[in-house]
Amino acid sequence: MLIKTVLNKLEHFKSFVFGAVTFQEVNGSEALVVEIKARANSRPECPECGKLGKKRDTQPVRLFEYVPIWAFKVFFQYAPRRVGCPIHGVKVERMPWVYGKEQMTTSYKVYLARWARRLSWKETADIFKTSWESIYRAVQHVVEYGLANRNLDGVTEIGVDEIQVFTGHKYLTMVYQLNAGARRLLWCGMERKAKTLLRFFHEFGKERSQKLKYVCSDMWAAYLKVIKKKAPNALNILDRFHIMRKFNEAIDLIRRGEVKLFKAENQENVLLKGRWLLLKNRENLNVKQTIRLKTLLKLNIATIKGYLLREDFQRFWEYKYPAAAEKFLDNWITRTLQTNLEPMKKVANMLKNHKPLIMNWFKAKGVLSSGAVEGMNLKAKLTMRKAYGFKSPECLKTALYHTLGKLPEPKCLHIFS
Template sequence: MRLKTVIRQLCNFKGFIITGCRICKQEKGIFTFEARKGSRGICSGCGKKFPSYDRLPVRFFEFIPFWGLKCFFEYSMRRVNCSSCGIKVEKVPWGDGKNNITIHFRWFLADWAKLLSWKTVAERYRTCWDTVRRAVEFAVSYGLEHRSPDGVDAIGVDEIQWKKGHKYLTVVYQLNGSARRLLWVGRDRTIKSFNSFFDEMEKAQNGFCHGIRFLCSDMWKAYIKVAAKRLPGVIHILDRFHIMQKFSKAIDKIRAEEARKLRKEGTPPVLKHSRWCFLKRPSNLTDKERFKLKDLLKMNIGVIRAYLLKEQFQLFWEYKSPPWARKFLDTWCDKANRSRLQPMKDISMMLQRHRDLILNWFKAKKQYNSGIVEGLNYKINTMVRKAFGYRSYEVIETALYHQLGDLPEPQFEHQFW
């Protein structure tokens, strides 16, 4: 089978024929394309066919490499005389505009970039990092244009730190149904950021906000404010994952402080290597950690008291009826207030302040699973950390949509990847 037969059979390039193919210095494969005799070119402005006007110098379009050969299509573009657009360069099925990378190669790179780092993809397919970046950008902009925000009825919003020095992103994801995807990424975590999400979605689909029944968020003020205004009838939930995250932070603070104090007093370092004993759920502890925790629990120190308060609070999530949950919450807060531990008192205050939104968890409990929030938050954080090297906001935005947006892709006659 000849190489050009392979290409001809895999791609539907109607109106064009491959007249030759050659290998250059053992590193490049070049396929020469010509327009079929008598065929008319397609105007790149309006998509209609018109007679040729003239021909431009030969151009090379990079195609998917194979067997260690970089591959190129060689073709001299026609200009057509369009009755409405004037003299226009024709549209070819493998490329668009001034881009010298074929559409096939771009989708090919973008697809690999979901599995491997952009750098590795570039090295593997004999191209540069920036070509991979542009390929991913191309895939993302196609996907965003062709996706439908239909059927979104539960969303979650989160703030993610992407750079040192209080650089944050706002991310919004869809939580309902089978489509758990990233819907939107924006700069900062301000009122303006969250508002732009609603503006953009409403623009894409009229009545987007009316379709939403649940919103999950953490306690960030800007989000709570915007949500109250834009989604008035919606059940707003401060979810379990974000609240328990606050507990972990508080315990970590108490432990670090106490360890420092004990060290100063010259007491044996009982708290050394104890961090994960307090942060993990008891069922996730290793044997070693379990024994260590058992020993520590006999001591009357602040971090132990805080730990026990946290474990007690886990019971809160087991309640079924909101009034009983509320009662439990109040009792717990009383206890925390008497604990003489400032970080725990802070949590108690926070819980009281947001009591209604927290109790909404019970209203929505049966209808969606908060593990999803945790899962997506974890995925985004890992990705952002990996992408720290990129530095530029645009790159992170593209990478997040690409990995987590579940964006649609076009159908090709042959799937090259």
């Protein structure tokens, strides 16, 4: 079978035909070069408006990189015509296999982008003997297409969160869709200010924002303010994950202070390597860790007191009746405010100040899964870890949309079936 036959099955370029396939040396290695010719009597298309125009002249032959086959690089070879358009003047014609002035075909970009979702961009570049920048451009193109062509109908549940990026105190605001079966990253933007989230709502549109039923967020004041204003029909929920994160931050703060104290007083550091034991959920510990935790819990130190307060608070989420839960919450806050654990008291005050929003969790029970935002965050962090080469926020955002956005792809390429 001829390679041409396979290509005809893969790609349909209406006004063009495949010609000879030959081996040629390209950039120092042997590659398959597929000639493309314009159909006889066909007229070139203006790249701006798509209208057919008169051919002015023909430019020198150019190569366009296509999907490799059997580890040979493949190139399309074509001499573009210039078209005279009454509106746009003389332009290089539109070629359906490539976008703009790019050298890489759209099909190859989609192909590389699919691999770049599974591997790091560096690994993808190494395997396909191309540069990191080429992978970035390929992913960027696919993401731009996806964002322009995605469907935002039916978004009624969203989660807002921030994650720390790069070094220093830099944050990325993440907005996820949380509807069951349709979880995805909807939007991300640098910083975590009110105006950051306002940008999301502006892009999302007023009509869609009105239709939001649930917004899950943490206690960050800037977010709460914007959600109240821009999603007036939504129930704002401070969910389990976000609240328990505050507890963990408080326990960690106490622990660090205490370790410093042990050092200063030349005492044995009984909390050595205790961080994960205390922050992890008990059911996720192995036997050895469970035994060590039991020993730790016998110690009469501030960190353990904080830990036990958190353990006690977990009961809050188990209540069936909101009134009983509220009573428990009040009681917990009072008890905690009587301790001398400053970071824990801070959590207690925060809960006190946000009680209505916390109680919303019970109103939405069963609708929103509390692990949804956490799960998406973990995936986002994994993407960032895989991509140590991300130098700019733009690049990072592209990678996140690519892996978490569930974006539609440009329609091309055959898929295994």
